[in-house]
Amino acid sequence: MLSKLKASALALALGAGLASPLAAQDAKPLPIAVLNDKSSVFSDAGGMGGAVAAQLAIDDAGGKVLGRPVKLLAPDHQNKTDIGLSLARQAYDEQGVEAIFDIGNSAISLGVQELARERGKVLVHSGSATADVFGKACAPTTAMWLYDTYSLAQGIARSVVEQGGDSWYFITADYAFGHAMQAEVSKVVTAMGGKVLGAVRHPVGTMDFSSFLLQAQSSGAKVIALANASGDTVTSIKQAREFQIGEGKQKLAVLIFYLTSVHALGPQATQGVQYLTGYYWDHNDASRAFAKRFAAKYNGRMPTQAQAAVYSSVRHYLRAVEAAKSTDGLTVMRQMKAMPVDDFFAPGARIRKDGRLMNDMLLAEVKAPADVKQGWDLLKIKGVAKAKDIMRPVDAGGCKSFDGPELN
Numbered sequence: 001m002l003s004k005l006k007a008s009a010l011a012l013a014l015g016a017g018l019a020s021p022l023a024a025q026d027a028k029p030l031p032i033a034v035l036n037d038k039s040s041v042f043s044d045a046g047g048m049g050g051a052v053a054a055q056l057a058i059d060d061a062g063g064k065v066l067g068r069p070v071k072l073l074a075p076d077h078q079n080k081t082d083i084g085l086s087l088a089r090q091a092y093d094e095q096g097v098e099a100i101f102d103i104g105n106s107a108i109s110l111g112v113q114e115l116a117r118e119r120g121k122v123l124v125h126s127g128s129a130t131a132d133v134f135g136k137a138c139a140p141t142t143a144m145w146l147y148d149t150y151s152l153a154q155g156i157a158r159s160v161v162e163q164g165g166d167s168w169y170f171i172t173a174d175y176a177f178g179h180a181m182q183a184e185v186s187k188v189v190t191a192m193g194g195k196v197l198g199a200v201r202h203p204v205g206t207m208d209f210s211s212f213l214l215q216a217q218s219s220g221a222k223v224i225a226l227a228n229a230s231g232d233t234v235t236s237i238k239q240a241r242e243f244q245i246g247e248g249k250q251k252l253a254v255l256i257f258y259l260t261s262v263h264a265l266g267p268q269a270t271q272g273v274q275y276l277t278g279y280y281w282d283h284n285d286a287s288r289a290f291a292k293r294f295a296a297k298y299n300g301r302m303p304t305q306a307q308a309a310v311y312s313s314v315r316h317y318l319r320a321v322e323a324a325k326s327t328d329g330l331t332v333m334r335q336m337k338a339m340p341v342d343d344f345f346a347p348g349a350r351i352r353k354d355g356r357l358m359n360d361m362l363l364a365e366v367k368a369p370a371d372v373k374q375g376w377d378l379l380k381i382k383g384v385a386k387a388k389d390i391m392r393p394v395d396a397g398g399c400k401s402f403d404g405p406e407l408n
Contacts, residue, residue, distance in 0.1 A: 027064070029071040030327060031097045032317070034310060035088060035112070036104040036127060038076035041205050041231035044260040046104040046127040048074070049307040052298045054101060056290075057314035065321045073097060077108055079204065084108035085115070092119050098327045099124065099317055102310050106130035106177035116142050120329040122317065126309035129229075129256060130180045134356040135397035141329040143336065143355040146278045146309040149177070150392040152255055153184035155276045155361060155385045160223055160253050161192045168253075169221035170199035171212050171236060173228035181227040181255050197221045202228070209236045213243055217250065225253040234261045241269055258304045262366055262378045270366040277364050279308035279345055280379055286344035302376040312345035349387070354399040358387040 034054045036046040051074040058070045073091060077084030084105065091097035092115060100116070103109040104127030116123035117139035124143045125133050131148040168189050172178040178201065186196045197219045200212045213236070216224040224245055226236050233254060237246075246252035257275040281291035281302040290311065294303045303311075319342070320335040321327055337351045346359035364379040372378060 027068045030065060030068040030321075031071045031073055031091075031095055032099045032101065032314065033073040033075060033091045033095075033097045034101050034314075035075050035077055035084065035091065035108075036102040037079040038074070040079035042079055042104050042127065042229065044264070045230045045258045045304050046102050046306045046310070049294075049298055049301065049303060050074075050102045050104075050127070050310040053294060053303060053307045053311035054314045056293060056297065057311045057318065060315060061318040061322075065318050066325065066327075070318065077103075077105070079105055081105075081107050081111060085111045088112040088115050092116075092121050098122060098329070099332075101313055101317075102126050102306065103128045104306065105175075106180065107175050109133055110137055110176060113137055113139055113142055116329070122329045122332055124313040124317065126313060127306040129177050131184070131392060131397065132176075132180070134352075134354045135392070135399055138354050138397070138399035141333045143313070143333065143351050143357060145313045145357050145359070146305060147256065147276065147361065148356075148392075149180040149184045151361065151385075151387075151390040152181065152276055153188050154390040155363070156253065156255055156274070157185045157188035158192065159274070159363070160251075161189055161194050165223040165251060165253070166192075166194035167197055167221045168194065168223045168225055169197050169216045169219040170225050170227050171209070171216055172199055172201045173204055173232055174201040175204060177229065178227045182225075185225060185227070185255060202232070204228075204232060206232060207235065209239045210243075212236075213240055213245060217243055217245055222249065223251050223253050225255055227255050229256045230258060230261065233257060234264050237261075237265055237269060237273075258306070259302060259376070259378065260304055263376065267367055267369045267372050267378060271368045273366045274382070275364060276361045276385060277379075278305040278359060278361055279303070280305075280362055280364060280381060282377065282379070283362065283381055284344075286347075290344050308345050312341060312343050315343055316341050352391075352394060354394050354397060356391060356394075358391060360387050361385040361390065 034050045037043050038047045075087040099122035101124045106128045109125050109128035122141050126145040131150040134144045170182045172182045254275050262270050320332050324331050324335040341349045349359045351357050362381050363383040365382050
């Protein structure tokens, strides 16, 4: 069951769409969907906030494209692959949805990718991280908008090894994202002369990490890496502090993290943690302007990187539909690739031929409690990881789906 907050956000997100001008009432609506987890472990990172962000993008397009009112759907896959695939199939086949955004679960993303390929429909991943969606599983109508396992590995693993963290042990979520994240980081660590001493896998939604943490601690590795996400990361960090992991010579590396997780844990528990993020609300004037609008719609909460990515991808999609004068999936994706992104999230960035948005990432560090001025003032930006330096080369990804003009 949705919490009051989520239910309120849903009303805001969908209510705004229903309030489109009556002048467009005789036009057939253009349905799009934000499909993600709205009631389980990944709901804070994307969830109803993703729908709120998408509605802001629709509002910024004037509520319609090609004279058609844009209708936003917000199905909840509950972090379950069978439910996610069923909802995506229903959206494309029965509800006339032309584009699906976010997903937020790599296993579901890979399944929905095949549906999008078969139907020639647009799919833009943001909260999911498996690099296969623009690699061996790439499709001509799909794109990857935020982080991926390869870019995160390149950005974080290199920094940690360079600082002396040359032996690693992984605590890994047992699904596609966790497996890929561990594999990519391991490649970087070993290529730089480091060693991987072992790994243990846990189910998504695990509540007791003590046995996994003790195994990792007893390995003697200098770095215990959390190859999990969202609620699992929060729980494992909380319990790691009980064993003093991260406070001495043995460091805690967080391979994927969110502002909401930092907020939930507090700076006392997370100070000094570094991670890559595609967006931070207080980075510059443009990011602050979006955050202010988002917070006004979402009970004062600041947007996560995944929610900001949903806004960006939906806005770019709607611009492309207008420019292409079509809703055909391949036509629109070609237009999306032809146009630079024009927003606060990835200004001037372009989508590569394999569907990868070449967006820079920010290296963030959690502030010490004494440096926090207010509740969401949690990060300081230490630097920028340029897309050209951290994104996997096209010819190394195994993408075989393209042989037409969309390659140019």
